[in-house]
Amino acid sequence: MPPAGGTFFLSECQTTKSAAEKKGMVISMKKVLQNKKAILLFVLPALIIYSVIVILPIFWSLYYSFFDGTPGLKWKFTGLHNYELLLRDKNFRTALIVNLKYIAFTMIGQVGLGLLLALMFEFWLTKFKTIVRTLVFFPVVLPTVAIGTLFRKIYEIQPNYGLLNSVLSNIGLQKLVQAWIGQASTALGSLCVMDIWVAMGFYSVIFYSAILDIPGDVIEAARIDGASGISLFRYILGPLLRPIMVVSLVFSFSGTVKMFESALALTKGGPGNATRSLSMYMYQVSFTYNKVGYGSVIALFIFLLCIAGSALIQRFDVRED
């Protein structure tokens, strides 16, 4: 980022150098950074590390996907057999559906609630602003396993009712008391609620800072024109926040598509396969079944899913401008 370095030198120079010398340094800085060879020199180390750690394993996985078994144990070349298997694999389809449902609910929940919270901070909260914002953001910094253990206790039903079931039975809703993470119908929903609770603070902070950036005059003018509530959001805030909304959605997508540790901490993928995501299935196939070849195919699929999803979300940004 050229400007920072250039201006640093400039301010340093203000006290000791002459005008001509200052101009000279700025010009030479610009020349250095326009020189292709210099650019290459600066970028090369990071590029090498990035290629080896990120790009290389992708091609390595591609290579592995044509084999079967575990390297070192039972490694056999099988060509496109693993890809055939992928198309026929019912477990893969189940994991994909679980993942897609999770992505949809959690993304909308996290970003949506984050936005609502940010609007609340701006327009509704008058006292205890800092404390409320801190409390809302707090779950983001908690370790995932701690949150999983916490929610397992909240959802508990045997041997004692956890927080949720106690509250429900005490206010008279006894028939809603159930094993929230012990049955397939509610397990994924419970997991989504947990992850939304964790991350909504994060997005609320992002949106809040974006809202703060909006000049107060714009909102004043809108109010004078008679806009309020829904129409204020729809015509003024919405369009102004669109870029940051797209960024948050991409962020949220990349987090949810990698669904793994929160599901592992809360339900270990159960009951049955109700909360088993693609990443968990890939992990299981590669390390429990010892089929690293097939696992690599699933990994490549996750990779392509990430790219496709991000591209799709980005299109919303470009089209409207």
Next chain:
Amino acid sequence: MRKKVIATLLSVAMTASILAGCGSSTAQPAASSAAASAAPASSAAASAAPASSAAGTAAASTAAAATTAGDKDPQKTKTIKILSIWDQDSDNGALITKLCDQYKAQVNPNFSYEYEYVSSDDLKTKIATLAASNDLPDVFAYESGKPLADYIDAKQVVNISQVLKKYNCENSLNTSAVSLLKTLSGTDDIYDLPLGLNVEGFWYNKADFQKAGISAPPTTWDEFEADCQKLKSAGIQPIAAGGSDKWGVTRLINAYLVRTAGTDAMKNAYDGKAKYTDAVYVKAAQKIQSWADKGWFGKGVNTVDMTTAGTMLMNGQAGIFYNGSWFTQNLNDATANKAGADGIGFFNVPVADASISGADSYSMNCGNILSFSSAKYDDATGWFIKYFVENMGNIAMQTQGTIKGYNYNVDSSKVTGYTKLVLDEIAKAKSAFTWYEATMDSQTSTVAQEQVQSLLTDDLTPQQYMQAIQDAHDMSAK
């Protein structure tokens, strides 16, 4: 000038934080005898291995004199790496550490060891990764049966039978342990050392049984179901099961299946001589599902782990709990066991048809086993193994009052309470059968365990459950 200082400080701070972040939390200090423990993120939930909690039995522990007179240990310099799923100061971990320290002090001062602890959930993954990079530790804990078979085939683990023969210590192993391990390895040799000689069955809370009006533990399945019904009518949850840990429930299916279809039923299905979807297998799954439907497991059984289920039994919140003889560690812990030294009883798996499988046939296993990397094996390791098999029996009996599958010559007649109960049961066993997943490869056993949760919640019919196992078996057989 000030800006320069601030800028320098900031860049130093940033670099330091990057380096701190890179500093791996999984670095293993290579201390030769100090404990090196990588704390696992997940709780050490019990798997097929004994739950680790403070052991304490009546037997006094005096240092066992090593019976190695005539042992010409050449005292070679050797550092071995031990990968274990037991913490260094509990359960088998304590025994292994004690034995290693004793070996170093009394026989081979040039010996040293590094002890690494990994959670049992992560064990298979870690071993698979190490095997792929040809870096299996000298000694590692593992699961016998099908899981070890892959490593036997790939010649990655040492043939223990040959080692025992070479160092002349075959007599140190308990014969039933050896025969169990031979069956599990599918060959005529053993490739691992046992760390337990356990029987499994139903533990019951005597006070709950009295309250429900049950005078004696059941011996047939009809009596068992009648007793469960009596418990339920008395307001006590009949069965505590660790649905979250899954294996606790598959053991129940196995128990019913073996009694109705014989000891070889699971092996035959795996070998293709029968299908998992045959009527008798489906019926076993059906039986367990019917118990869940009647509410005998309580609500939300899939959220309960084995430790919690055991606690429920000891607190009297449930009447019956299936587990192995390693459960005595929890029972002997006075603070955990509210039922006291005489409050919990044991009965073997009830019988359906005595001609197929009788009351003297027990579900037995050798716990998690120890295997040795063949790449790192050498003469020094061999001498260590010899010391191990000759002394582990004594150390285990004296320190914890448990049998590990080795012969011991320490006086065990003074054991009382639960330990005596278990020893009596083991003495009654005339034949053994293995657990549900013993004959399954990892893919089949994972599916069998995962789907049992769906079976319990009626999301799968017994037929579908068995079909899922059959499908996994067929897919992994390719």
